[in-house]
Amino acid sequence: MPAAALTSKPLPTQSTARRPVQLDLPYAPVEKRPLPPGRPRDWYITHNRRLKAMRLAIALLDSGVHLPTQARNETIRGTAELIGVHPPSDTTCHMVRALMRYSR
Template identity: 55%
Template sequence: MAVAAITTTPKQKSSPQPKPKTKPKKQPLPAGQPREWYESHNRRLKAMRLAIALLDTGVYNPVNASNRRIRTLAQRIGIHPPSNTTCRMVRSLIHYAN
């Protein structure tokens, strides 16, 4: 009894490869600004990161974003505890997100 040999190669599945997550290049901040400008810039960035994290956890109402909750989340995601001013900024960002 003869056995047929398979001579064709199987078709490769062409599944799209996921793009690797790349972080955007960090650019240095502009020189020559007063110290307050750098402080407020970094405060806004921190508030934005915290607001996004809160929205991802399901906190959509600023009333539910207490200082304690914001600081606990900051500790969980590895950010230094925010000040009262930054917590206020986080709540205002959540307010405008809705």
Template identity: 60%
Template sequence: MAVAAMTTMTLPLQFEQPLPKKPLPAGRPREWYVSHNRRLKAMRLAIALLDTGVYHPAHADNHTIRATAERIGIHPPSDITCRMVRALIRYGR
């Protein structure tokens, strides 16, 4: 029986210049801003996981997602955000 060797993957996420930030529209309820930022974080994490070769939601457990967040320099995601990341990976295939 052949055993696959585990390799450590590095993230190729070194940007020359960060994208300019635009202010969010004023006057929305607080829940809108929270869900908007949660969606952005989930999208960043899903892209980083896809870049590292995680193409199936079953391979993206909470520990893997949180380790990826640490590697790319963002705060650890909540359980809800981890679920959103898996959903993005599932429907992005």
């Protein structure tokens, strides 16, 4: 039997699948550590918004949304509901699209 017949065909990845690969739900949240004290309130708000935008961008990329033009506010909010995050504001949705744009 030829060696090529013994090798198994690899599973499809997101780029080769005919339909979007099912989104894996988060396994276990990372252990939270307290944020550094003494910063202005705006710093904490921006920091948490960036973390939320990163989580949403990763979830969108995993679900097959690769272009910022595909990520409308409704799509981002639907993904937030799917992964168990509070619905993002318009500012956070804009930040998600910016992260997807600059990751290319």
